[in-house]
Amino acid sequence: MSYEPDRFDFSQPVRIDLYSDTRTKPSRAMREAMLDAEVGDEQAGSDPSIWALCDYAAKLLGKEAAMFLPTGTMCNQVAIATHTRPGDEILAHEDAHIQSSEGGGPGAISGVLFKGLPGDRGIFSADTLRAAIRPISRYAPAQTLVEVEQTANKGGGACWTVAGLQAVADVAHTHGMKVHMDGARLMNAAVALGVPASDICAPCDTVWLDFTKGLGAPLGAILAGSRDFIGQAWRWKQRLGGALRQGGMNAAACLYSLQHNVDRLAEDHANAAALARGMAQIPGITVEMPETNLVFFDLTGTGMTVSEFAARLRPHGVSVSSTDAYRGRACLHLDVSAAMVEEALAIMRMVVQPR
Numbered sequence: 001m002s003y004e005p006d007r008f009d010f011s012q013p014v015r016i017d018l019y020s021d022t023r024t025k026p027s028r029a030m031r032e033a034m035l036d037a038e039v040g041d042e043q044a045g046s047d048p049s050i051w052a053l054c055d056y057a058a059k060l061l062g063k064e065a066a067m068f069l070p071t072g073t074m075c076n077q078v079a080i081a082t083h084t085r086p087g088d089e090i091l092a093h094e095d096a097h098i099q100s101s102e103g104g105g106p107g108a109i110s111g112v113l114f115k116g117l118p119g120d121r122g123i124f125s126a127d128t129l130r131a132a133i134r135p136i137s138r139y140a141p142a143q144t145l146v147e148v149e150q151t152a153n154k155g156g157g158a159c160w161t162v163a164g165l166q167a168v169a170d171v172a173h174t175h176g177m178k179v180h181m182d183g184a185r186l187m188n189a190a191v192a193l194g195v196p197a198s199d200i201c202a203p204c205d206t207v208w209l210d211f212t213k214g215l216g217a218p219l220g221a222i223l224a225g226s227r228d229f230i231g232q233a234w235r236w237k238q239r240l241g242g243a244l245r246q247g248g249m250n251a252a253a254c255l256y257s258l259q260h261n262v263d264r265l266a267e268d269h270a271n272a273a274a275l276a277r278g279m280a281q282i283p284g285i286t287v288e289m290p291e292t293n294l295v296f297f298d299l300t301g302t303g304m305t306v307s308e309f310a311a312r313l314r315p316h317g318v319s320v321s322s323t324d325a326y327r328g329r330a331c332l333h334l335d336v337s338a339a340m341v342e343e344a345l346a347i348m349r350m351v352v353q354p355r
Helices: 028-035 048-061 072-083 105-110 126-132 162-174 186-193 197-201 227-239 248-260 265-280 306-316 338-351
Strands: 065-069 089-093 113-117 143-149 178-183 206-210 221-225 286-288 294-298 327-331
Touching (some): 048 065, 048 206, 048 221, 072 105, 072 143, 072 178, 072 206, 072 221, 113 126, 162 178, 162 197, 186 197, 186 265, 221 227, 265 294, 265 327, 265 338, 306 327, 306 338
Parallel strands (some): 089 113, 143 178, 178 206
Antiparallel strands (some): 065 221, 206 221, 286 294, 294 327
């Protein structure tokens, strides 16, 4: 079985890319910020642009210190490896990204186990967490870490509220566990909830933020926590190949994204709502109304799979992704305008024909 990624078919160019917010392209202004960045050797601690990003992000997230890493997956793996020991158990939602979409990294790298927790739209309650905690026993794995995902991707981009996070964190901390937030779309949640990111992160011991999704940077993520935690995490950053040289060019893009691309996430949320309303009016399509920028839809009523739907859209320059045979996702981001949403809807109406 091949594990190579599918190669892009350039004969069918995508004009309206709803596949993922990771498809965003750096703007001209962001590229200019990268060009002007002062750089050094990050591994030796001498890249000023990376330190500027780390200081800015730590303050934004309300943490003592932060670390720049190439990807969000590496942030999760570094955090898990630092928080746990082999044989420990992580409690997370049953659909959590760290379980389903990181190549088995937690088991392969940290030797940890998972206990999946149920919950509506990717969010579990304090009571659910409490019920999953076992009495301490030498016969059972130590439960040392609780993980939450903000926003919950497979939950349709749903947002954890500050109160909900606090309740879960209180249970975890009472039982001696740490709380780690996968904050891939944290800023989407902050904009949707209308609260500072630091308030959302306050109940969590560690958090990371992705710059390559709605924020529009070409690569990079930040992991934040206590000064002691980040100091320990540096060893894992080194082990996993995350220490950089002249990474300041990329850090400059990430800093630009935080300073210019956060408030505009509200546009993506509005476009997602408009797309969802329009798709819901197409016969046979049912839609989960979005909280943020992710629109999940079901095509069962049309008689076609998402793969068939995507294949029909592609010649017209529209791209969507699938999560199951009949469940798909459309993702709004800074490279998709309101006019593009209306065009995409017209194309979708055209390709969905009664069978």
